[in-house]
Amino acid sequence: MTETDSNAYDVVVLGAGPVGENVADRTRAAGLSTAVVESELVGGECSYWACMPSKALLRPVIAHADARRLPGLSRAVQGPLDASAVLARRDEYTSHWKDDGQVGWIEGIGADLYRGHGRLTAPRTVEVTAPDGTRRTLTAHHAVAVCTGTRAQLPDLPGLAGVRPWTSREATSAEAAPARLIVVGGGVVATEMATAWQALGSRVTLLVRGKGLLNRMEPFAGELVAEALTEAGAEVRTGTSVESVTRENGTVIVTTGAGERLEADEILFATGRAPRTDDIGLENVGLEPGSWLPVDDSLRVRGTDWLYAVGDVNHRALLTHQGKYQARIAGAAIASRASGETADLETQEPWSAHAASADHAAVPQVVFTDPEAASVGLSLAEAEQAGHRVRAVDVDFSSVAGAGLYADGYRGRARMVVDLEDEILRGVTFVGPGVGELIHSATVAVAGQVPVSRLWHAVPSYPTLSEVWLRLLEAYRDN
Template identity: 85%
Template sequence: MTETESIAYDVVVLGAGPVGENVADRTRAAGLSTAVVESELVGGECSYWACMPSKALLRPVIARADARRVPGLRQAVQGPLDAAAVLAHRDYFTSDWKDDGQVGWLEGIGAVLYRGHGRLAGPRTVTVTGPDGERHVLTARHAVAVCTGTSALLPGLPGIADVEPWTSREATSAHAVPGRLVVVGGGVVATEMATAWQALGSQVTLLVRGAGLLARMEPFAGELVAAALTEAGADVRTGTSVKSVTRENGTVVVVTDTGDRIEADEILFATGRAPRTEDIGLDTIGLEPGSWLPVDDTLRVTGNDWLYAVGDVNHRALLTHQGKYQARIAGAAIAARAAGTPLDTSAWGAHSATADHGAVPQVVFTDPEAAAVGLSLAEAEATGRRVRAVDVDISSAAGAGLYGDGYRGRARMVVDLDRETLLGVTLVGPGVGELIHSATVAVAAEVPVARLWHAVPSYPTISEVWLRLLEAYRG
């Protein structure tokens, strides 16, 4: 093993996914020298095994479903999807799992890339062990930002490793359609991958431990998605846990807690995420390896004046767009502290990740899509506020019927009755993913309901659902 002498940078970033890239972009824009360490592909989980490949798989599924709702087009799209073409299109969006373009972008902003495994080696120090055994020691004058994200969490079932189960990575990168697929879980990954692979030709069995799907959203979101999956041919079983799983002569055999035996070609466990902090040297600075890293609103790790944790690793919101938002905040905070200028950490200030606390948007790209921002009714009631939920059928919007025959969807806004502002909005239905940003603006900006009355939706669009919601609230 060879080792270079210590090299000093203003900032060292662990992880070159979208979050790490954005921290580097902001610190470089402020004139700080920045090193980025990555052990896999530059671009991270989102680019190669999550957001981009999953949405590439889902896009033709959703487009076909939408087309089948339109008279005159329905008959033209009755055949099966071309699975090979869909998978090839997915490969295009992952750049065939090559990161040349992302490396070029990182180098273009002036960041220095170190390939290899990065570990903290005490305060402000990172060692990097490269693929050929070479070792670099990097020191940070101002900040180390941990942007290592999360990995799939598998349950502790005996012999599970011998089954070679799918996680989100295999589910988004598989090159063949399994004839039978068991999906374990009821969250975003489970529902999106069940939607995609069922449409591509798999017979999907979805095993959900809880009472319904998408438990973190309003109950009606999971109900509508479950109904659609069932209509598409999936076998959705709620209140069901996996007791054992084995692979016998290539066939996966699942036994549930109800005694059912299910055979499949592959099994996907979408049962949670764990922080990728188990081997990054946290013990050298008095922190627990493998733990989530608690942070303040500038994304600085509690008890440290130089260590930042940005994105999934801090467990505030496990979403790429929220991690990139945090990265912009963290980069600005690091730059301000380096320059010795005051920070604006007030609510909605330039150095405060305020949106993490009540204005987090999310879209689940199933059919129908489910989108939400802010608090659900149950979450809002738990805060002790006086609240009211207003529900409307999205088909009441003139644009819904034009979007497709038999449009099924539901919208809810949760109103703070004392302040008359929105605490949360949930939309479920075809095409609602493109509507959620208007709700995000209303929630984040705390727009009064009286002012929203004057935000006129264009006719005839599905956005007219806003008018229906406000009319229902006014009574």
């Protein structure tokens, strides 16, 4: 290995996923020299192994399911999906796992890209080890932003590595559908990948340790998704733990906590995420390797005046859109501090351009299953645990004319959680086909703290799914 000269920048960004790209974009727009360090593909997890490939797999599945519910189309789409065409489209959306376009974007904003593994060696100092073993030291005058994201967390089962299990990466990049697939977990990755691969030809068995699916949403969300998965042919087993996994002659053998033996061709563990901070030199700046990095609302790591942790690594909201939102906040905060404008940063007033307040009150999420599940803000249980005096208002989508037009037999449910003291919404959940496109209206209502009395004057178009808002408000008024 050889040592080369030091390079000085205003800002050094570790990680070139959507979060790191957005931090770099904002700091460059503010006139700050910026270096970006990436050990894998520029564009990160979302572009190649998460958001983009998973939604490319799921979109034909959802469109096919919707078409089968419509007279005039249902007979024409009774056959299976063309799995090879779906996978080929997925490959297009991942740019065939090549990052030339995103490299060009970084160059276009005037940031410098360093390929290799970056480690903090001292405050404001990052050492980059390139693929050929050469090392380069980068220094940051104003800030280092850690945007390294998360990785799949596997359970501590003896011999698991020898089984070669799927994680989210293998599940979104597989070249063919396994005949039998066991999915361990009940969250977003588990339900979305169960939905996709069941439709693409796998016989899916979903093993869930807890009582149901999507336990971070309102209970009815997981119930409706479980019903749909079962109707599609998947087997959903709740209250089921995995005690051991082996692979014998290519077949995966799972032993459950009840002693049952299950067989599959592949097994996907969707059992959580861990921060990718174990080998970035945190020990050299007084922090614990492998830990989540706690931050203030400007995304600066607590106890430092130069280190920022943006996106998944701070554990505030493990979602790409929230990470990009945080990146915009962090970039503005870094630029303001670099210019000496700190007044707003010190007061951290709610909804300021330098405070990631949405992480606390208005985080939206869509689960792209069939039916879709979408939520923003607090669930009823979360609102009550936070000490709010609230009431849940529920309506069935069967009361909405647009739902029947959307598809025969449309099944869905909506809930808004109303703060009875402030008369604002603390949270909203929709479950049903197409509801992902509804959730931003709810996000505006929750983030904007729009009074219920004002929502009456936001008139939904007829006949659309958004008329569910009128039904929710009527139910609140009448009860």
